[in-house]
Amino acid sequence: MTSFLQAVLPEIYMGLSSLLVHKLRTMLTMLGMIFGVGAVVAMLAITAGVEKEMLSYIDLLGVNNIIIEAKEAVDRNELQQRRAVSPGMTFRDYRAIMENTQGLEKATPRKRFKPLKVLPKTAAEPPMLIGVEPDYRDIQSLKLVEGRFFNDDENATAAPVCVLGETTKVNLLGYEPAVGKYVKINDTWLQVVGVMASQSGGDTDVEGVEILSRNNLVVSPLRTVMFRFEDGNSYLKDEIDGIYLRVKPGTNSIETAAVINAILAAVHKDAGDYTVTVPAGLLEQKKRTSDIFKIVMICIAGISLLVGGIGIMNIMLATVLERTREIGIRRAIGARQSDIVRQFLTEAVMISIIGGFLGIVFGVTLAQIIAAAAGWSTVVTFTSIAVAFGVSVGIGLLFGIYPAVQAAKLDPIEAIRYE
Template sequence: MRLVDALWAAWDSLAAHKLRSGLTMLGMMFGVGAVISMLSIGAGAEADVMSLIERMGMRNVVVRAKSFDPDDLKELRKKSIGVSMRDVAAIEEAVPDIDAVVPRLEIEPYKILSTTGKTESAVFGVSHRHADLVELPLAAGRFFDRSDETNHAQVCVIGAGTARDLFGAEWPLGRRLKVNDVWLEVVGVLAAEGSEKAEVEGVAVASTEREIYLPFTTGLRKFERDPLESPLAEIVIRTGEDGSPREAAAAVDGLLNRLHGGARDYEVIVPEALLEQGQQTQRIFDIVMGCIAGISLLVGGIGIMNIMLASVLEQTREIGVRRAVGARRRDIRFQFLATSFALSLLGGIAGVTLGIAIAGIVASWAGWPTVVTASSILLSTGVSVAVGLVSGLYPAVRAANLNPIEALRHD
């Protein structure tokens, strides 16, 4: 029997029992839909984590000042002044395989405005090398340079959200904004980002949408700060090509522990380690969701086997007639396998549609990124067809092994 003829016969058989066929396909549909949606959510989450890690820098080590209550802060300052330029100098001198060490100063703004608007944004004083160490793509203009830092220039680079708040649809480059009592000229605008805030394994990764960057020296000289607060918000350390971020982090942690008198008023973050933790979490998620999807496919396979056994019973006399007119066992076996193949294939196609729909709903309603890949569609559909064929094998063998004479006598 030719494949095309077998498939047409399978289609006629399924069409003759539409409700039964539809109910049988539900298990495969939900299983494939679960696989598609699970893989798309997982791929989207992995891509999102990767983009956040790349923003922090895979070769970087970040020393971040911790926040404390005022009373606790007073006690800590008896031991340590916090993350400071002294730490920067010590790291540059004592830690091997380091390419760059750049400080980041956080400025507390009580007003940020322009002649046309106002905003609530974070303000940072950073080195001119900061953009080389972390991902800060520009949409327009430039990042400030060494001369701006040397001359304490009153210039800034702003996020896309800040630009909209302050200047609306107007071109922001060359315009002026006021942070506290200091006027700054906009020399660059950062590329827009999809989200305002995110985190990786509990570590916050701020969005640049509403951030303002100005030269580090300008921040030190022209803005006041609380003397109890840590002088620096962060220190970003770039390891060399042959250096290990984890080894550098261990060295930095030991050095700062001595410099701060044992006061843990800082944390050392290794983006590379965060990526591995995120991937481990993702693997656990994939295993759990894969088991759920596998159970759905198994239930679907049992449904196909059940319906195929019922079909064998219903078509016993027909099988006897076909055998009597010359059909071989392999023809009968092939016909029933074609029917189970058609059931699983149609269920798989419906499941792909369901999975893509679920991924879209999750992306729009929950705000989670989802990525539907061709490999996930091929994998889920292939598994669905394989389960269908395996489930139909026993009924097909049973039908082929029927005694023709007894089959003809069957009512």
């Protein structure tokens, strides 16, 4: 190890000295490496951030779930045209799915309302009221920070109970324990039996599926919502507006969704008033898209690195030409061809190493700027930095070998006489 350092350190010192003599030329040579490595780091940070964000949304939907949503009409005329063909989403759909689809583990219809008034009063946005069956907790993998979820008996009797989202609880009841207290939705008082854990992020939309933030929800038994909050002008509305399904472990959710879609298409006569979403399918699709995007970006970054490598080769060939006499003198006093190769190869690698470090700084900064300007999520990982830096060093070695070998092949006598 000591002998290796003794052999390498002089080359490193000589390489640094040579690079510092021509600072501007060295910096211009590094630009290709800086932009190439920076592009790789920023690209991987963006794709990792997008993938992480998408995975979090897919996780909210549930990878083993199937979600059926009633599609809202743009206006009343469109709604009347649909009703002339299809009755909309109903409990009949739910029963047909449960009776004719195998591999389902849990299921619940959903009915939601936007309350007109809420007590205690709040200046914040009113919460969304949804009615579901108790299986909703397991399907959505809900966690409670207070109390419990409502049970089958409370759903069967349309009990006036509810579970609050974290934001709803704070807006209506403050930071004190909420279980046992009451909130009034429209004209109905509901007793709070539980509070859901906070969910990161707000309402969003994934492939047409609206993901309601659990933070601003009031969740009640389905029968409670149907019997206590149904208005008299609902003949054109869907009887239910959503169905959540979870398939059993080992069941192909994509194939199951195809069966469900066929059942609904027959009942709704292809009215186009519903959507069937499979998070597992979305995940596969997003991964394919992400992989394609990553390949394209790597190719673009690779071109930048290739240009940087050509720049290194070009400058090293020019350096060999400039230092022909120096090479001849070194060979004359006993330097071997391997010493000359190592000397020039060290310089090429040093250019790529320094350029790689600067490129990493540039890439991380670029990723942060993109995240701040575009609102995208970016994740800079150790793997992305290691890959980018390793590629830059490899480029330096690859494109530095030819100039180093050319320098070592110079005839010492001719080199000394070179002017």
